[in-house]
Amino acid sequence: xxxxxxxxxxxxxxTGKRIMLECSQTKGHDRMYWYRQDPGLGLRLxxxxxxxxxxxxxxxxxxxSVSRQAQAKFSLSLESAIPNQTALxxxxxxxxxxxxxxxxxxxxGTRLTVL
Amino acid sequence: EDQVTQSxxxxxxxxxxxxxxxxxxxxxGLRGLFWYRQDPGKGPEFxxxxxxxxxxxxxxxxxxxxxKKESFLHITAPKPEDSATYLCAVRKAAGNKLTFGGGTRxxxxx
Numbered sequence: 001x002x003x004x005x006x007x008x009x010x011x012x013x014x015t016g017k018r019i020m021l022e023c024s025q026t027k028g029h030d031r032m033y034w035y036r037q038d039p040g041l042g043l044r045l046x047x048x049x050x051x052x053x054x055x056x057x058x059x060x061x062x063x064x065s066v067s068r069q070a071q072a073k074f075s076l077s078l079e080s081a082i083p084n085q086t087a088l089x090x091x092x093x094x095x096x097x098x099x100x101x102x103x104x105x106x107x108x109g110t111r112l113t114v115l
Numbered sequence: 116e117d118q119v120t121q122s123x124x125x126x127x128x129x130x131x132x133x134x135x136x137x138x139x140x141x142x143x144g145l146r147g148l149f150w151y152r153q154d155p156g157k158g159p160e161f162x163x164x165x166x167x168x169x170x171x172x173x174x175x176x177x178x179x180x181x182x183k184k185e186s187f188l189h190i191t192a193p194k195p196e197d198s199a200t201y202l203c204a205v206r207k208a209a210g211n212k213l214t215f216g217g218g219t220r221x222x223x224x225x
Contacts, residue, residue, distance in 0.1 A: 004158075040124070042202060042215035043159070058212070090158050103149060104213060106158030 004107035023091030032074040121216035138203035
């Protein structure tokens with residue numbers, strides 16, 4: 001089984017609809033992240049959470065919200081989707097910061113299309 | 116503002132033709148430069164972390180190096196299975212947030 005799973009894998013929706021993307025992990029990591037990826041722009045951080053009670057905005061949080069329901073679950077919501085939110089969305093996890101072991105592990109991604 | 120720039124954007128290689136990818140960065144208080152590989156339709160897969168100038172790491176045909184301003188990913192005698200997008204990212208001293216470059220798409224033809 002995959003360590004970081006995302007649902008759905010693909011979603012097509014219409015402008016104005018509310019959408020939730022879900023992420024679950026079995027790695028036991030305390031830190032979780034949401035990124036979006038657009039062609040040529042690399043990955044940009046939307047929100048991140050260092051534990052269940054800690055939620056932080058990333059560089060492009062406008063139009064998005066998140067919920068950390070448990071250590072293993074981190075969901076991303078688009079309250080009212082718009083076409084420029086069409087992108088590939090990735091969830092990632094990492095362990096608590098310590099020297100020599102800081103890599104982030106990524107899920108398979110959700111391809112979201114907003115018409 | 117932190118910036119990470121990767122070049123070239125795309126690279127076409129013949130099998131066995133060695134080459135290098137560049138990742139230039141400007142960040143205050145670097146606390147790690149990361150290389151990831153991403154296959155189409157999949158999430159990035161971790162390759163290397165480099166922490167200080169002069170450091171080198173190798174994995175199969177890949178070798179990553181780091182200076183104070185840039186990192187190189189050298190691909191030696193590439194095979195078609197090395198075809199992927201290679202991403203680099205930097206981490207600042209505070210927190211564990213990564214800033215990614217735009218990636219280099221590598222295509223290795225047999």
